[in-house]
Ligand SMILES: Nc1ncnc2c1ncn2[C@@H]1O[C@H](COP(=O)(O)OP(=O)(O)O)[C@@H](O)[C@H]1O
């Protein structure tokens with residue numbers, strides 16, 4: 179690229195602003211990922227303190243969103259981006275919104291913990307917990323991959339994330355079915371079981387946000403939206 | 408026309424250069440000034456009732472392209488034109504086509520408003536007269552009124568028809584020039600950066616006018632301002648170094664162009 183005079187300077191600065199937007203998604207994505215991971219650990223290890231930490235950090239996530247929004251508005255106002263630049267700004271703006279919602283899910287899971295007391299958990303409950311934990315691992319990996327797309331585009335990984343949500347849909351249904359069966363057998367603590375299902379539902383929503391992120395990234399790169407089926 | 412620079416390279420533009428609404432069509436248009444090839448095989452349809460925007464860097468050949476569409480380019484004797492330009496399927500260079508009468512079917516608006524140094528009234532009446540469209544004074548004055556009304560300018564100019572055109576603001580002058588172009592009842596209106604010498608507000612009024620005129624005409628708009636092209640056109644063609652790089656629906660061109668060169672240009676990066 180040839181830069182001449184004052185214009186060149188503007189363009190360079192704009193380039194910097196745009197890559198900075200990507201960086202914001204990655205940073206916010208990492209923070210949110212940490213929140214989900216800690217919330218899940220808290221659930222698995224019954225760590226109330228860790229859950230409270232997650233809740234305490236929730237405001238930071240919201241602040242990141244506010245800061246990102248301000249930055250995005252500034253970029254639009256100053257540069258009126260078009261073509262691939264426009265798609266980048268739209269993709270980042272939408273991703274930030276989804277990441278904020280993932281943050282909310284993490285906080286929700288942390289709040290649910292108090293009700294899932296497992297001191298004398300029956301073996302069935304253990305199985306359910308292990309299952310939620312497994313789901314959690316898969317969700318974290320998808321979220322990580324989706325956020326990573328904003329650091330380094332990788333079509334194969336994007337498609338992997340987009341395909342992943344279908345499997346999770348199945349997981350959640352299976353989980354729900356299992357809990358229902360247990361409830362019928364009255365072998366479960368009703369309150370704890372419902373809370374676990376709610377955690378599973380949170381994970382289900384998070385995977386959808388990860389899917390959205392992958393679709394936004396794809397929109398940014400190709401200008402089209404992946405077909406969701 | 409001489410065939411000095413025959414090349415059978417297909418025009419490998421991205422996008423569909425043909426349009427089902429085609430009113431004007433150019434095929435493999437080539438223009439050379441001396442030994443400089445300024446247009447290198449441009450094929451493009453321009454549809455009825457729509458604005459086709461032509462964008463591209465300075466020197467890309469946009470104005471030359473526009474001047475081919477009304478045979479103005481031939482006024483330059485060093486210039487050599489090759490290829491076909493069709494208006495409603497009819498070759499505008501076919502023997503027997505009278506250049507003056509033909510130009511009546513195609514109006515042109517220039518970057519800088521260039522009204523005749525006469526009254527507002529005369530600017531419009533003159534074209535009517537030279538094209539033999541009026542037979543008496545009263546018919547002339549009612550036709551002038553009609554032209555201003557059609558251009559949506561009667562309220563603005565009706566009460567000061569005898570004022571000198573040069574006393575108008577640049578924005579008003581440009582709108583008068585558009586009215587003048589409309590006077591001879593053309594089918595196609597070519598506009599070469601009509602807002603480039605105007606302030607934002609006057610430019611916005613011209614854009615509004617273009618959007619209304621679209622209902623009745625085929626408009627080809629060369630625009631230096633990408634925003635302006637995005638606002639008023641339905642189809643956009645990107646020309647670079649005398650070649651059509653990409654053409655497509657305007658919304659598509661400004662959000663998701665296919666060719667990397669289009670993307671770079673529209674994103675505003677210098678070459
Ligand atoms: N009458 C002419 N004689 C010689 N060269 C010309 C003439 N008109 C235009 N050119 C050259 O043709 C190229 C395209 O010019 P033009 O069509 O005016 O470009 P644009 O309108 O896209 O800025 C330029 O390099 C210009 O110098």
Ligand SMILES: [Mg+2]
Pocket residue numbers: 469470471599
């Ligand atoms: Mg020009």
